[in-house]
Amino acid sequence: DMEWVAGVELIDAVPGVGAYAGAVNIRTAPLAERYLRLEATGGAHGYAYGNLSGAVSGRGLTLFGAASYRRSDGYTHNTGFDNANAFVRLNYDSPRAGFFDFQAGWQRRAFGSNGFYSLQYPDQFEQTQTALGSLRWVRGWGPVRLNAAVSYRWNSDRYELIRGEPGRVPYNYHLTDNAGAELWADYASRAGVTSLGGDYTFHHIRSTVLGEPLPRPVGRYDHAKSRHIGNFWLRHGKRWRRFDVSGSVGASTTPYGTSVLWSLAGGYRPVGGLRLEIGAAQSMRLPTFTDLYYTAANYIGNPDLKPERAVTYRFAADYSRGRWNVSARLYYRDGHNLIDWVKPSPEADWESCQITSLDTYGAEGRAVYATEGFLRRLVFSYGYLTQSKHSEGISKYALDYMRHKAAVSAEVRFLRRFSFVLTGSVYDRAGSYADREGVMRDYRPYFLLDGRLAWEKGCCRLYVDVTNLTDTEYFDFGGLRMPGTWISGGVVLTLGRR
Template sequence: MRPYFFVAILLFFPLSSRAWQDTLRLKEVIVTAERSPVRRSDANRQMTLIPAGTIRMMPVSSLHKLLMDVPGVDVRQRGPVGVQADVSIRGGTFDQVLVMVDGVKISDPQTGHHNFNLPLPLSSITRLEVLKGGASRVLGPDAFAGAVNLITRLPDTSYVGTEVAFGQYGYYHAGASGGLHAGKFRAMIDVGHTASNGYRDNTDFGISRLFFRGQYRTSRSSVDVLAGWLDKGFGANGFYSPAFPDQYEKFRTALAAVRFTTTGRKVRYEQSVYWRRARDEFRLFRYDAPAWYKRHNYHRTGVAGTEMKMILPESFGRTNVGLELRREGILSTVLGEKTADSVAVPGVAGVWYDHRKYRNILSAFVEQQVGIRRFAANGGFLLNRTGDYNWKIYGGLDMGYRLGAKWRIYTAVNQSLRYPTFTDLYYHSPVNKGNPHLKPEEALTLEAGGRHRGKAWSGSAGVFIRKGKNLIDWIRPADSVKWHTMNHTFLTTTGFELSSLLNVRHMTGRDRFWLEEIRLAWAFATASRQHETYLSKYAMDYLHHQVILDVKHILPGHIETFWQFVLRDRAGSYQTYPSGEITPYKPYLLTNVRFSCHVWKMRLFLDVSNLFNTSYVDIGNLPAPGIWITGGMKAEVKRQK
């Protein structure tokens, strides 16, 4: 561990900077990944914010790759450019992350594999918010290890835009967008299509998206609307089992939400209604299937909910109270309880949804925020119930103290929970078996840390421990081929995160200095469980070490350059196919770079992913893509004010 602590000293103290992802070029950002929005500088939790200006500079073309640059966030991609990926936080699993768009919860109850199948292109995101640590008291069930909130764009002026890109492996992307700002009304729409022949056999994909965001605002109230549609199909060579290279998956989803907000003299009231529907088709054999193969799997999930909350100001703080009702359901050929009331699968002759399951989730919450000079605290509890489980209370408390104008220290303790997905409960195949008697996951998370915010340098450091109970995982004995779900009795995860950024131009006082910014971050996690006699499919394959180095500079000709170096060391192992040998995951270093420049109204860019063609495996038996070069153009014409 000595080399790591030496790195920590270099990381935090000499290079503590302007908290690039925490506060880069953000004045007093209002963080919305909370029950009650707070200023970023007053937050008593570990958060990461990435604004649109930074996203535009980075060598990323999908939300998945953007999240890979966040310390403490693990992204395991089964396909590039947003095809399919599992996202987890602080050593958790992909089912333990709540996903929101503009504060609207859109996590998929079928499986966390689908959580980031979203209709949002990167160009429609104005800010990414990542809340780390248990947040059920703040955001309800599913925010077990953390939450991701995507803030979408509302135009300041009317505009039209377009973007195109081409690259290796038959890659292409085409998109168009438009925005309208007329008085009290603002809206934007974004449409696009992305496709590739694939980096190896049966990894081709096609993704179509449509997204709309609108707002009507008066002096005291506002109405916000969002809607989106996604159609995605991709070859899944070895994505879910190395024994079947001809797998294929098709996924479609639509979502919509409306939020009404009004502010009186003493009370702020907010009411939101949201809906999401998804259709998933999975083929074990994309083309010719053997005689023993019965049929493909078809699923249709639905989520609908409403949330009401009031913020009551007081002389010493704010009180936030609310109620949320959410209904989740699935129709499937395999997931759920067998039913005689079958429903035909649209567009597929002779196939019926003959399994179904519904559940209602009711949550009531109270939160109190208090500020006394330099001290601030917010605490509360969530009262929650669903049809299959009894009432439970989950509480938490966050506290912080401001040390002067630039330093802040904080500590937090929070409980969290997650209900089993329908896949956890009911999935059954020759090598997998769900468990309908699973209990909800529960955890207690304690964390502490501090951060410094300055113009030339900023930094943050934090430690955490999460004590989990009844954690859900797919496991199997070493002498068996069948995975099944179970609740771990106890699983304890500990770790720390360090992050810093140096604003070189501000330090040198030279606005045109060739080197602009350097950011260095390190996240560490380790987990221990009671029983070690079986193999774990997900819970023990967490990121052990994650080191991120970002360098931003200018080349001659005003070419903006963004280098991204990511070192990842994963815990756990996998069973090599077909030998059956147990193989530990190996650490690897990825190098990505983007070159970009402005020409008239256009922004030209060239991306190189995995510059040195590193061979690595993030998911057992699934080789990741090597070097991938893409390039393109983005243009936007705004109406003159």
């Protein structure tokens, strides 16, 4: 649940298979050492949300637990959803045994997917369940630090082309298991910090459509597939007063053979508060089981797909002084064998295929002004993306991207206990789509305005949210009309926070 997220960071130059364009690290953390928090929200379209979370700490141990439920009737036909989440995180820090970090989570999602996979079928339905767990251990001995982790993720997916009629029309059931282990050591010396390590991941799926046919069905599943992935790497980094450098080299073993991957980066701080960075990294991503094997109504998979590969070059600048925090990013990605689902014409089927090469150019900028008084926070952001190749048909993913996005957000405080946040965003998506009548249409730019009014005193906070204040009609994916104005309101009670 997003209410439990303490921060999100984007990581470049991640060694190993999978991080084609980097990685997203989602961090969870309690609000305080000891507290209990309750949130309840209701709104338009039968929307309801409840969230209970809390934490206790003492003697090197911290326990954080949370559970939530969210549902809606949907803003149009067959767009309702019913979601539940549970999460627990236990940290224990022992001077002798080391630091232990245990996490476990469960999620159930059921939702109407009106036209999501095909506009010709407005009554599609999907239900998923996910359980995951991980344990991490860190122990230091002088200049040496040893890190180890194990993880497991189980997922169940049920899809119906026509809701409530799984026996009469095509339906899909998938059951996936992903297990992993990681071990690495860091050594700090006057020459810098050197890391040596490796990881292993096992992917397995049982399905009614994905994978290779089984000699005998296992329950409802008559297809299955598995693969093993190993990564080994060596990293080194060194920091001086104004400069820092880092680099890595590694080997990845997959069913497609062994690949060597590398990264290199350097930073420079010419004046206080300013840091410049330049870097390059090689990456790859394996085809998913869906890309390889999914063949059903209007979809044709391709078991001969190869891994995607890329080299990304980037430049970054970050400046912080007083009330301002400014950052800028420029990057160029030289991609090969990119996987996409494409159809040559509106009447054709979707086919899983590969784009031989694809050059991607991007720029991002962000400026944050924070102060006290009436105006508390002002945020400007802009992102631009362009690619060297355009689809000759209809692209579902790789060539259908957000070309421009600009946003301005302002937060003000008034009458002692009131706050108001207003965010305006402009979107311009590249590409085109076929509507329900099969007519090709280009994506049109659109503007969204969202706001939140809140009142807070002591342990209580009341708020009202309005999304799409201007009731803009827009399409964010393949001709699916997105919600208009949506109003909700809620209360948050936080006890024992300090």
